[in-house]
Amino acid sequence: QKHDILTLDDVKLLVNTFYDKIRVDPMLGGIFNGAIQDRWPEHLEKMYRFWQSILLEENTYNGRPFPPHMQLPVGKEHFDQWLKLFFDNIDAQFEGEKAHEAKWRAYKIAQTFHSKIEYFRQN
Ligand code: HEM
Numbered sequence: 001q002k003h004d005i006l007t008l009d010d011v012k013l014l015v016n017t018f019y020d021k022i023r024v025d026p027m028l029g030g031i032f033n034g035a036i037q038d039r040w041p042e043h044l045e046k047m048y049r050f051w052q053s054i055l056l057e058e059n060t061y062n063g064r065p066f067p068p069h070m071q072l073p074v075g076k077e078h079f080d081q082w083l084k085l086f087f088d089n090i091d092a093q094f095e096g097e098k099a100h101e102a103k104w105r106a107y108k109i110a111q112t113f114h115s116k117i118e119y120f121r122q123n
Helices: 008-024 029-036 040-055 076-093 097-120
Strands: none
Touching (some): 008 029, 008 040, 008 076, 076 097
16 A cells, blocks of 8 residues: 655655665666675665655754756756656555655655756766
8 A cells, every 4th residue: 555755754755765766777777786885784874864854844854955956967868767656656555645756756866866967977
């Protein structure tokens, strides 16, 4: 039975299952594994706090989301694939207002990251 994203355990499930798929994705896996290497536990902890702050209004994330993305070799096709995995992963497990909000927020942030990367790219 699907339910909404209402607790920190729901957020952890969302994040863990999403990055399980990211790590083995043919397009994105190598980019993430290359950058993160043996720091996956820290990355996942950070992402729990990021989504907890957005979806549960519990402000545990205090980082700066964009800088680590600035130098990544990514373009529109990478963001489209990231969003596809994120949307599919949510739809497979959750439904409701927060599930919808998570997809909307991810879409808006992906747009922002992509346009900043394009803006700063030297070519
Ligand atoms: C961090 C890759 C899209 C949110 C990271 C890191 C990588 C990465 C490699 C870890 C950097 C490190 O610790 O060494 C990507 C790629 C993306 C993508 C390849 C798409 C093509 C997104 C999107 C969001 C997001 C759409 C938000 C909805 C974050 C956050 C962090 C992060 C919050 C942690 C920032 C911090 O250090 O506080 N990403 N990302 N990413 N990413 Fe992404």
